[in-house]
Amino acid sequence: MDLNGTDSSSASQFVSNDHLKQMDDDVLFHIGIRVGDLDIKKVFGDVKFVCMGGSTSRIKEFAKFIQNELKDYLKADQEPCNLSKSDRYVLYKVGPVLAVNHGIGVPSLMVIMHETLKLLHYAEAQDVRFFRIGTSGGLGLEPGTVVITTRAVNALLEPFSEQVILGKVVRFPTPLDKQLQKELLDCSGDILTAVGDTMCTHDFYEGQGRLDGAFCDYTLDDKLKFLQKIHDAGVLNIEMESASFAAMCNRANVSAAVLCVTLLDRLKGDQVTLTKEQHEDMQMRPARLVAKYIKKTLEQT
Ligand code: R2B
Ligand code: URA
Secondary structure, X not given: OOOOOOOOOOOOOOOOOHHHHHOOOOEEHHHOEEHHHOOHHHHHOOOOEEEEEOOHHHHHHHHHHHHHHOOOOOOOOOOOOEOOOOOOOOEEEEOOEEEEEOOOOHXXXXXXXXXXXXXXXXXXXXXXXXXXXXXXXXXXXXXXXXXXXXXXXXXXXXXXXXXXXXXXXXXXXXXXXXXXXXXXXXXXXXXXXXXXXXXXXXXXXXXXXXXXXXXXXXXXXXXXXXXXXXXXXXXXXXXOOHHHHHHHHHHOOOEEEEEXXXXXXXXXXXXXXXXXXXXXXXXXXXXXXXXXXXXXXHHHO
């Protein structure tokens, strides 16, 4: 039996953990939600699209944007409010869309993925798709291009995400939904879009071959050789969460897509020198693309 008093063995879409069945209640610590304190099915049971990005303010902007885009479908029109009671992550619910930030890097992403997946499990949500709408450094692309990820690879170019569990390295595969990639590409319209592999690293500086970190023990030539090698292997952009995001969505049996805008061409430099306006415009592009997809999907149902 789960927290809702039902047998959850068949509802194992989001979670796979028998220990959850023994718990009387569950504190989702990093969003400050105790599951038993609210009618979780009523509040979150109708979620169909989970959209995640790094920063709290970008997710707030996205929530306002999607609210406006979906105004014909939504009953309420007040500004979306943050349902998270913790200052670690924000969580907005706009009709069937759940917008959540994941912070920077794999550890931060994993914590909020566990709690979001459990939330959806307790809410008995169905047919949910996950999207990471983020930023990245591009390889040979015009800055501002949205890359739809075909394969999320780790920093060794392998399609796996690694996690140390009970003192052992465990590797999880990182497949993504090909059909969803195609459907997203069909929605791209005037948004500059490319399709290719994404490399997920554990650092923004040395982990991505930058020369401008506090430490660097390699040359410009070493860096360019590495970037060219991964580009030749099919990598179009580099960021910090895609492999773990894909692996966790795969473990949860949910369809997932990664769409990251490129803020610069890493074959030309390391520093992000965009103006505030350019940055704001670019970082909303994956959000605009996903919003088009969500609208189209809702129109068809
Ligand atoms: C892209 O941008 C962030 C680093 O600046 C990180 O979260 C990522 O994946
Ligand atoms: N985010 C990254 O992880 N890398 C970049 O180069 C830009 C954004």
